[in-house]
Each structure stands twice: as structure tokens, then as C-alpha cells.
Amino acid sequence: MGGGKGGADFDPKGKSDAEIRRFCCAFMAELHKHIGADTDVPAGDIGVGGREIGYMFGAYRKAAGRFEGVLTGKGLSWGGSLIRPEATGYGLVYYVGHMLEFSGAGSYAGKRVALSGSGNVAQYAALKLIELGATVVSLSDSKGALVATGESGITGEDINAIMAIKAARQPLTTFQNAGHVKWIEGARPWLHVGKVDIALPCATQNEVSKEEAEGLLAAGCKFVAEGSNMGCTLEAIEVFENNRKEKKGEAVWYAPGKAANCGGVAVSGLEMAQNSQRLNWTQSEVDEKLKDIMKNAFFNGLNTAKTYVEATEGELPSLVAGSNIAGFVKVAQAMHDQGDWWSKN
Numbered sequence: 202m203g204g205g206k207g208g209a210d211f212d213p214k215g216k217s218d219a220e221i222r223r224f225c226c227a228f229m230a231e232l233h234k235h236i237g238a239d240t241d242v243p244a245g246d247i248g249v250g251g252r253e254i255g256y257m258f259g260a261y262r263k264a265a266g267r268f269e270g271v272l273t274g275k276g277l278s279w280g281g282s283l284i285r286p287e288a289t290g291y292g293l294v295y296y297v298g299h300m301l302e303f304s305g306a307g308s309y310a311g312k313r314v315a316l317s318g319s320g321n322v323a324q325y326a327a328l329k330l331i332e333l334g335a336t337v338v339s340l341s342d343s344k345g346a347l348v349a350t351g352e353s354g355i356t357g358e359d360i361n362a363i364m365a366i367k368a369a370r371q372p373l374t375t376f377q378n379a380g381h382v383k384w385i386e387g388a389r390p391w392l393h394v395g396k397v398d399i400a401l402p403c404a405t406q407n408e409v410s411k412e413e414a415e416g417l418l419a420a421g422c423k424f425v426a427e428g429s430n431m432g433c434t435l436e437a438i439e440v441f442e443n444n445r446k447e448k449k450g451e452a453v454w455y456a457p458g459k460a461a462n463c464g465g466v467a468v469s470g471l472e473m474a475q476n477s478q479r480l481n482w483t484q485s486e487v488d489e490k491l492k493d494i495m496k497n498a499f500f501n502g503l504n505t506a507k508t509y510v511e512a513t514e515g516e517l518p519s520l521v522a523g524s525n526i527a528g529f530v531k532v533a534q535a536m537h538d539q540g541d542w543w544s545k546n
């Protein structure tokens with residue numbers, strides 16, 4: 202929160218908790234000078250979850266001599282918010298729910314959804330999808346892909362087992378399945394999932410190539426939304442956007458991460474709001490606010506595209522252009538109102 206984004210090239214795999222704790226504390230010994238509740242507020246991301254946030258928050262508190270809402274994703278007994286761990290995955294599913302509804306594709310019930318990743322975003326997206334009646338047909342990690350072989354897909358029980366595996370920083374190869382999924386070494390899921398309605402990249406950047414985008418179209422995929430940041434390559438986005446223009450109502454509809462995965466940072470904002478007020482909201486209060494935020498993110502991008510981007514009859518609005526322009530307009534307008542730029546007369 203605040204516009205900064207940074208990280209470290211420290212690989213936690215194969216490290217003990219003590220080594221990870223020492224790294225987090227050393228990292229914060231320097232970083233604490235540059236962050237604050239009213240400047241930049243770091244949060245979890247790839248390889249950084251509640252455990253690492255805890256170590257860094259403790260180091261910040263000691264260095265700064267203050268207890269304040271300066272990292273998000275904190276533990277519930279020391280300033281965290283309910284639903285923050287779930288927020289990015291749940292928010293993604295809520296956002297795509299609006300894409301389905303707007304385009305007349307109905308609900309999640311019976312839809313086959315391909316997911317990549319098996320970390321924070323993928324885990325909670327998968328659980329919410331299963332709750333809403335969808336079939337999750339794949340997950341993946343940096344070593345390969347797990348693809349469902351039967352009609353019933355990956356189950357909630359599977360996800361719980363995978364959560365434990367990932368909390369121990371183990372690969373998906375250690376997942377014991379009852380024969381309803383297959384492991385494809387070194388692969389991403391997209392070309393191995395068979396018929397699919399929705400694809401949600403939730404692992405890392407550049408994880409959908411041009412060829413994989415074309416494969417998803419051939420598999421009948423109608424909705425693609427990024428849980429990961431910059432999950433699709435520019436070439437893949439071009440495939441989706443060209444299809445949207447050419448095939449109109451029959452097209453694939455693509456949503457960029459800056460809109461579809463904003464639930465995580467949004468609930469970080471809600472965590473900060475609770476910290477400032479010294480209040481704790483209930484699970485359903487936070488979830489309802491998250492649903493509203495995702496609805497607004499969807500309609501803001503959609504309506505901005507309708508306002509600014511010329512479209513032919515029957516074409517679905519570009520959520521890429523709409524979300525980019527909506528972000529730009531908000532900043533440009535605020536800068537104008539605050540006198541940072543003005544017209545000549």
C-alpha cells in the first residue's frame with residue numbers, strides 16, 4: 202500500500218524457520234527506515250505469508266519503538282484482519298462472478314476452472330470455487346502441474362492437504378492422491394486440462410504464453426482472469442483481446458490482475474482502517490466489504506471502457522483498457538485537483 206513494491210532474492214526453500222526468521226529480521230533492520238503507517242506499508246506476496254510478516258513486524262516494532270499498522274497480513278491477535286489471507290483468492294472469484302453474470306454465462310455451478318499455483322491465492326480461490334459449485338481441474342507449483350482425471354475435480358480435502366504441504370515449503374510431488382489427479386512434471390496446466398470454461402493464473406508472472414492462450418481458446422475457455430500479477434504474457438493478452446474483438450458475444454473475456462486480484466491489497470487497506478480505529482470487524486463484515494470492492498472494480502473497469510474505448514456492436518468491453526484508463530483517470534484527476542497540473546487557460 203502506498204505505491205512501492207519490493208522484494209528479496211532470498212529463497213526460503215530448504216531453509217529452516219530459524220534461518221528465515223534471521224533473514225526477515227535482518228531485512229527489516231534496514232527496511233524500517235523507509236516504511237511507516239502513513240508512507241509505504243508492505244504485505245505478503247510470493248514466498249511471504251503470515252509467518253514472515255510476523256517476523257518482520259516484530260523486527261519493525263523493536264526498531265521503530267512503536268506498535269502501529271505498518272505491515273498487513275498480521276496475526277489476528279496482534280492487529281491482523283479476518284479474511285486478509287483469503288482476500289486475493291476470494292476477491293478473484295467474486296470478480297469473475299460479475300464477468301459471468303454480465304455476459305449471461307450464469308453462475309459457477311458446473312463450470313470447469315483451471316487454476317495455476319498452489320500458494321495463498323490459488324488455495325483460497327480453489328476453496329471458494331468449490332463452495333460455489335465449480336469444478337477445479339488443475340493446480341500447479343514451480344515443479345509441475347496437478348490435473349484432475351475424473352469429472353469431480355480437485356476436492357476441498359485435497360486443498361487442505363496441499364495447504365499443509367505448502368506451509369512446510371514442500372513440492373506438490375509429495376501430495377498423496379487417491380488416483381483422481383495426475384502429476385505432469387515440469388508443465389503448466391493450461392494445455393493439459395481438456396475442456397475448460399474459466400482459467401485463473403494464480404502462480405507467478407508470465408505464466409501464460411501465446412501458445413497456451415491459443416490452447417485455452419481451443420479448449421473452449423471463455424473467461425481468463427489474473428490472480429497473479431502480470432500472469433499472462435503480452436502475446437497471450439493480444440490473443441485474448443483479438444478474440445474478444447473478432448468473436449464478440451462468443452469470445453473469451455480477459456481481466457487483468459490489477460483489477461481481478463485487487464482484493465488482497467483492498468483488504469490490506471481494511472486491515473489498516475481497523476488498526477487506525479482500534480477496532481476488529483467480523484468475518485462477514487470484511488467479506489461483505491470485499492464483495493463490494495470487487496463489484497466496484499469490475500463495473501469501474503467496464504464502464505470506463507464503455508466511456509473511452511470505441512467498440513463495435515455486440516463486443517464485450519475491454520477490461521484491460523477500462524481498468525488501465527480508470528486507474529489513470531483517478532490519479533490524473535486527483536493531481537489536477539491538487540494543482541499538480543492544470544490547463545493553460
Ligand SMILES: NC(=O)C1=CN([C@@H]2O[C@H](COP(=O)(O)OP(=O)(O)OC[C@H]3O[C@@H](n4cnc5c(N)ncnc54)[C@H](OP(=O)(O)O)[C@@H]3O)[C@@H](O)[C@H]2O)C=CC1
Nearest residue numbers: 246247248289318319320321322342343404405429430465
Ligand atoms: N498474496 C496476495 O495477497 C497477492 C498475490 N498476488 C500475486 O499472486 C501470485 C501468487 O502469489 P501468492 O499465492 O501470494 O504466492 P505463494 O508464494 O503463496 O504461491 C506462489 C505459487 O506460485 C508458484 N510459483 C512461484 N514461482 C513460480 C515459477 N517461477 N513457476 C511456476 N510456479 C511458480 C509456487 O510454487 P512453489 O511452491 O513450488 O514455489 C506457488 O505454488 C503472485 O503473482 C503474486 O504477486 C497478487 C495480489 C495479492
Ligand SMILES: O=C(O)CCC(=O)C(=O)O
Nearest residue numbers: 202244245246465466469
Ligand atoms: O496486500 C497488499 O498490500 C499487497 C498484496 C499484493 O501482493 C499485491 O496486490 O500485489
